[in-house]
Amino acid sequence: MKKRIMMLFVDGWGIGRNDPNVNPFVKFKFNFFYDFFGSVPTLRKSKIQNKFFSIQPVNATMGVAGLPQSGTGQTAIFCGFNAAKFIGKHFGPYPYSTLKPLIQKKNIFIELEQKNYRTYFSNAYPQRFFDYLKNGRRTLSVTTFSYLSAGKKLNDVNVLLDRKAITAEITNEIWNTKLGYNLPLVVPQKAGDVFYDISKEYHFNLFEYFLTDYAGHSRDFNYAFDVLNKFDGFLEGIVNRINFSKDLLIIISDHGNIEDLSVKGHTRNPAIGIFVGNKHQELSEKTKILYQLKNNIIRYLED
Numbered sequence: 001m002k003k004r005i006m007m008l009f010v011d012g013w014g015i016g017r018n019d020p021n022v023n024p025f026v027k028f029k030f031n032f033f034y035d036f037f038g039s040v041p042t043l044r045k046s047k048i049q050n051k052f053f054s055i056q057p058v059n060a061t062m063g064v065a066g067l068p069q070s071g072t073g074q075t076a077i078f079c080g081f082n083a084a085k086f087i088g089k090h091f092g093p094y095p096y097s098t099l100k101p102l103i104q105k106k107n108i109f110i111e112l113e114q115k116n117y118r119t120y121f122s123n124a125y126p127q128r129f130f131d132y133l134k135n136g137r138r139t140l141s142v143t144t145f146s147y148l149s150a151g152k153k154l155n156d157v158n159v160l161l162d163r164k165a166i167t168a169e170i171t172n173e174i175w176n177t178k179l180g181y182n183l184p185l186v187v188p189q190k191a192g193d194v195f196y197d198i199s200k201e202y203h204f205n206l207f208e209y210f211l212t213d214y215a216g217h218s219r220d221f222n223y224a225f226d227v228l229n230k231f232d233g234f235l236e237g238i239v240n241r242i243n244f245s246k247d248l249l250i251i252i253s254d255h256g257n258i259e260d261l262s263v264k265g266h267t268r269n270p271a272i273g274i275f276v277g278n279k280h281q282e283l284s285e286k287t288k289i290l291y292q293l294k295n296n297i298i299r300y301l302e303d
Contacts, residue, residue: 002246003203003246003248003278003300003301004199004200004202004203004204004205004246004247004248005203005204005205005248005249005250005297005300005301006195006196006199006205006207006238006247006248006249006250007204007205007206007207007249007250007251007252007297008206008207008209008235008238008249008250008251008252009074009077009143009206009207009208009209009252009253009254010209010212010231010251010252010253010272011070011208011209011210011211011212011213011253011254011257012070012210012212012213012214012215012216012217012253012254012255012256012257012258012266013212013253013256013257013258013259013271013272014060014253014255014256014257014258014259014260014267014269014270014271014272015041015042015043015046015057015256015259015269015270015271015272016042016043016256016259016260016267016269017042017043017259017260018042018043018044018045021262022259022260022261022262023042023259023260023261024221024224024225024228024258024259024261025040025228025259026040026042027221028225028228028229030228030229030232031232031236032232032233032235032236032239033232033235036052036053036236036239037053037055037274038050041055041057041272043269046270049281049284052244052276052277052280053274053275053276053277053280054274054275054280054281054283054284054285055272055273055274055275055284056273056274056275056284056285056287056288057270057271057272057273057288058252058253058270058271058272058273058287058288058289058290058293059270059271059288059289059290060073060253060254060255060256060268060269060270060271060290061084061268062076062082062083062084062085062289062290062291063082063085064082064084064085064088064089064090066089066090067090067255067265067266067267067268068084068090068254068255068256068266068268068271069090069091069092069093069255069266070092070093070094070141070142070213070254070255071083071091071092071093071094071095071096071099071142072084072087072089072090072091072092072095072096072099073090073092073254073255073271073290074092074095074141074142074143074254075095075099075102075103075142076254076289076290076291077142077252077254077290077291077293077294078103078107078108078109078142078143078146078294079102079103079106079107079108079146079291079294080106080108080291080292080293080294080295081102081106081291082289082291083095083096083099083102083291086098086099086102087099093141094139094140094141094142095142095145100145103142103145103146103149104145104149107142107146107149107150108146108204108294108297108298109121109146109147109149109150109152109204110146110149110150111294111298112203112204112298112301113150113151115298115301115302117203117204117301118201118202118203118204119150119152119202119203119204119205119206120198120199120201120202120204120205120206121143121147121152121154121155121205121206121207121208122155122165122166122195122198122205122206122207123143123154123155123165123166123167123168123206123207123208124155124156124157124159124160124165124166124167124168125154125155125156126157126175126179126181127156127157128179129154130154130156141208141210143206143208157181157183160172160183161183163194163197164198165198166186166191166194166195166207167183168208168209168210168211169211169230170186170188170191170209170230170231170233170234171185171186171187171188171191171230172184172185172186173185187233188229188230188231188232188233188234188236188237189233189234189236189237189240190237191233191234191237192233192234192235192236192237192238192239192240192241193237193238193240193241194237195207195234195237195238196237196238196241196242199247203301204297204301209231209234211227211230212227212228212231212253212257212258213257213258214227215227215228215258216257216258216259216260216261216266217257217264217265219261219262219263219264220261221261224258224261227258228258235251239276242276242277243277244276244277244278245277245278246277246278247277247278248275248276248277248278248279248280248283248300249274249275249276249277250273250274250275250276250283250293250297251272251273251274251275251276252271252272252273252274252287252290252293253271253272253273254271254290255267255271256268256269256270256271271290273287273293275287279300283296283300
């Protein structure tokens, strides 16, 4: 497989002020992030780059008034059009009704599979979620709806135990404490290692981390630290395996939130865009607005 993209979608991560009183990225020095990237991007210094990576602010407002939301932001990312402008407002957390037919036709999993690229969604889902689907409920996030619309199958606990999936909180801890499972705990770095191994079989592999948005809404610095520290270790496990001349890792968010704990809601800050590895500078320069990413990914694989 000549090219592969590993993508981490991180909900609610924007580029904020250089203020430790509101921004947990500034208040806490996350070990791997600072070791590898050198510093954290802020509104005053939002672009950071060297030969291995590029950090780029990505416009999440898309020219529409109001606070960006997950339904329209994620649709823009995974379907490649200005969803907020299409419906005339930001909307979320789930996709707006008139967006659903477009998601079913235009999402990245469908388009890549039509071009004979192998795609995968690495998140595992607990049995409670499959029961929810079985009961005919259809309120789904853009990512889950997109993957199912492509005729793909979501990962259950058996796939997780086979090391072909990762729980949404990375370590399995929440599945054990809140969902009644008795799974072995996984350190974040090892989960990153698992994600990389899964990615070797696919042209495009996605993992979604939504606890960052929860932590932003909580306005709790301790919770934010825990959520970001787990992601920091997960990222370390992936990057330590990367072949910088062949692999491409993309980290993208749909809107700001966790970078400003002085407010309970979302922000109009630029979303984070991080590109690591092969052609990172080229991809970062072409991805300045959320809806540009999908087509840039497709072109990257086709080149």
